[in-house]
Amino acid sequence: MNITEFKDKFYSYTYERKYKEALSLVDNALAERLPPDQLITKGILDILKKFQSYFDEGYINISAFQLLAVGKIAEDSLEKIKPWLIKDNQTENIKDKIVLGTIKNDFHGLGKKILKLFLEMENFEVIDLGLDVEPAKFVDAAQEHDAKYIFVSTMMLHNIIGVKRVGDILFQRNLRDKVKFFVGGAPFNYNYGLIEKVGADGSAEDVYLLMDKIIGRVSKRKKRFKILRRYFKRGM
Numbered sequence: 293m294n295i296t297e298f299k300d301k302f303y304s305y306t307y308e309r310k311y312k313e314a315l316s317l318v319d320n321a322l323a324e325r326l327p328p329d330q331l332i333t334k335g336i337l338d339i340l341k342k343f344q345s346y347f348d349e350g351y352i353n354i355s356a357f358q359l360l361a362v363g364k365i366a367e368d369s370l371e372k373i374k375p376w377l378i379k380d381n382q383t384e385n386i387k388d389k390i391v392l393g394t395i396k397n398d399f400h401g402l403g404k405k406i407l408k409l410f411l412e413m414e415n416f417e418v419i420d421l422g423l424d425v426e427p428a429k430f431v432d433a434a435q436e437h438d439a440k441y442i443f444v445s446t447m448m449l450h451n452i453i454g455v456k457r458v459g460d461i462l463f464q465r466n467l468r469d470k471v472k473f474f475v476g477g478a479p480f481n482y483n484y485g486l487i488e489k490v491g492a493d494g495s496a497e498d499v500y501l502l503m504d505k506i507i508g509r510v511s512k513r514k515k516r517f518k519i520l521r522r523y524f525k526r527g528m
């Protein structure tokens with residue numbers, strides 16, 4: 293099996309809500325030594341984006357129930373792939389600490405899960421606060437663990453107020469220069485202006501762009517492509 297075949301089959305199984313088949317497809321792909329990071333970035337992430345666009349653009353009638361099934365299959369597949377993502381270089385020093393979570397009232401956990409996997413792969417220490425996190429808790433955790441970054445994820449526009457609150461609390465506690473505040477998720481991907489409005493230092497549409505920002509590791513070709521895509525998106 294190659295990655296395209298994996299993607300096609302994974303799409304059919306998720307679309308038809310065939311949980312067991314999708315999960316054993318992941319097992320087979322891993323057994324056949326398909327690169328685990330590509331199973332995520334070129335497989336599962338692409339499929340999620342496909343469902344995302346169906347939902348956003350109303351191409352086909354996708355129910356919340358269907359999305360729940362897609363979410364469950366994707367989450368459990370990621371868990372299966374996780375142990376295969378262990379870095380070759382285990383001796384590399386642990387990088388900075390990152391406090392990560394979704395903001396209060398937000399239960400969209402897939403993006404956060406993917407970020408955590410890739411950040412840990414890059415040897416960052418991730419303090420995962422989970423879903424539905426009060427704004428102050430992000431700052432409390434950053435102080436407690438002496439974290440360099442706070443990463444707040446949200447998929448819903450009306451939760452932006454909670455995200456801004458994190459920035460405000462950082463400011464009130466005189467931590468604004470000490471802690472880097474990153475935000476991400478659908479609202480920021482659709483409207484870049486919101487990044488500044490919530491007082492964040494930055495955002496990223498996906499894990500590659502994020503890694504580029506925090507450790508500067510992305511190929512020049514990929515970077516040019518992303519910049520172009522971003523340019524056209526802004527123009528729309």
Ligand code: B12
Nearest residue numbers: 363398399400401402403443445447448449475476477498
């Ligand atoms: C799947 C999905 C669900 C699933 C979630 C499953 C799960 N386990 O997470 C279920 C069915 C449960 C769900 C529920 C709901 N959903 Co929903 N959902 C989606 C959908 C289709 C895809 C989201 C997703 O998982 N994408 C895949 C992941 C991998 O991508 P991602 O999260 O964007 O993450 C990537 C980047 O954004 C970035 N990133 C993410 N976070 C961060 C953080 C930082 C710091 C950085 C740097 C980067 C970063 O990196 C990630 C990896 O590449 C979106 C559509 C959309 N446009 O996003 C709607 C969407 C987010 N949902 C929406 C809504 C309205 C809801 C519900 C309220 C529906 C309802 N009426 O019940 C509930 C809300 C539940 C709640 N309170 O949280 C709306 C929100 C609209 C708004 N007002 O903003 C959307 C936009 C759909 C729409 N167009 O209307 N949903």
